[in-house]
Amino acid sequence: MHNMNTLRGIDLNLLVVLDALLAERHVSRTAARLNMSQPAVSHALARLRHLFGDPLLIRRSGRLVPSARAREIAPVLTEALRQVREVLGPGGFDPAREKRAFRLAMSDYGSAVVLPDLLKKLRREAPGIDLAITQASREAMVQLVLDGECDLALGVFPDLPERIEAEQLFLEHFACLADREGLAGRGRLDLEAYLARPHMLVALKDEANTEIEMALRAIGHVRRVAVTLPHWGNAPRLIRGTDLVLTVARKALGGHERDPALVIFEPPFSIPSFPFVQVWHERRGGDPAHLWLRNAVARVSRSL
Template sequence: MSVNLASIEMRLLVVMDALLAENSVSKAAARLGMSQPATSNALNRLRQLFNDPLFVRVGSAMQPTARSQELAAPLSEALRQIENILVPQDFQPQDMPWVFTLAVSENASAVLLPALLAHLAETAPNIRVLAESHSNAQLVEMLDRNAIDFAIGVIPHLPRRFSRAPLFHDRYVCMMRRGHPLAQGPLTLDEFLQAEHLAVKPGFGETSRVDQLLAERGIQRNIFATAHQFVAAPAIVAHTNLLALMLERMLPMFDTSALHITEAPVEGLSVRSDLVWSQPRSSLPSHKWMARKIQAVARTLPQDPRQTPDAALPALANSLRHDKGDRPWTP
């Protein structure tokens, strides 16, 4: 049976794509810059169009029906093809509003995002960035269905169908409260192993990256407590005798007056944050433009990992103003 495409409003299909990506009316509305009532109204019209509930509530969550799941991949691909047709081959961000969705690690959010957003606000004010937090385990599926445009973080293992470009390096240092018995001199490996530690784990059931690095060296910490975010670590450490391994580039965002920072007694505790994207999207002019911007900002990060963001931003802005964007992006 043929369908009269002229009778179908394209925005409804865009809303459907966002609902499939978010499984939430409120999150889909935020993603699209629509009000929640307007998004709910669009969902009702989609239900009439497809003659299916499309999403059903299970507890507090929305779950896609079988029909929705069948639609997900072909709908996403069709919208991407339309996007390719409509986007000018020479992407000019000042000519149109554009939204990029990034999955950004906590470390990259603190280190890279302030400079990136400051630069975009000055040079491309029509661009909007949605920065989301997702575990590495979720990234493959989200990149495959175009729920995110890029992922930024320490992402060790990915199938070959994804591309990556290095952005910046960081290393772990040891943090404890000022006045801690171990703060009197250099921390030895024996002291490190005997002490109780706070581990920062990215998600439920995952081993922290630094504990993976330690395990590769045959070292296991005495973990007394865990937290899911680095932002919680300084306050916890300041009020206990726990030690924590902290990424050095994050230190400027904290008040370290109550903390003692020292070298970890284990060599090689360093990580690299990468920019990751799906290869099929590499040809999109908009993606090439954004990838260049992200890599350009990363190149201007201060060499001193403990330089404060306020001190670094003027230098970053000056450097980026002279970056004409003509460097090839890393494909």
């Protein structure tokens, strides 16, 4: 009987606010997402706490953390609202009219490869959607998604925790880049020549043990890394006029194919291909705007 009385006291808008609060874990972000004022969201949270007889979200070290009851409610509520939206039909979500800010985490590789076409698509089809891009290590990006600080992360994530969903965007492989003059007319380097050269590594400081190093170690070799950079964007230009070799994800070199000073070639040893994916928290699954953005990312990635 208590449940029926609780249900009578709740209008659907309150449940929409609760669903957004549990996903965002932040009053101002929930307000922006729902196009409400912050006081209106705070007032809704107060009413929800009263109706459920539970704090729902507890403030801990400046962040809102869901209570045990809220964690229990979240998946059921998201699924119920998804079904309601389905019944109401597609008229409930219109990308052209959506006003929303999303936070995406990706490396500068992701920014260079996926972002140009994604931004064109957003400006054309959903001009009210704003993006804020952040960069961090793989582990940090997954943590941002887990904590609700990021809506979506793009990258290479071999190990994902529970409650994180993933979709492969494309399969990527490695390629090498070297100065044409330094190759003395050869189109590539064999393994011996590759190992004799100094190398440029693009990695964040906690990611120096890369796929390239692991692949070399598997065949009993180590290369000398003479230069380490945190961003690959400037790396190809720095190769010009040097004896350095850069080994990076192939799509990162797309704009340098026509550079007469540089040569792109296959690595002289086997490095496994890797899936480039987008990841999100399962609690975002039922949000139509989030789903639209994920589909937009997937579509532009497939056309690369």
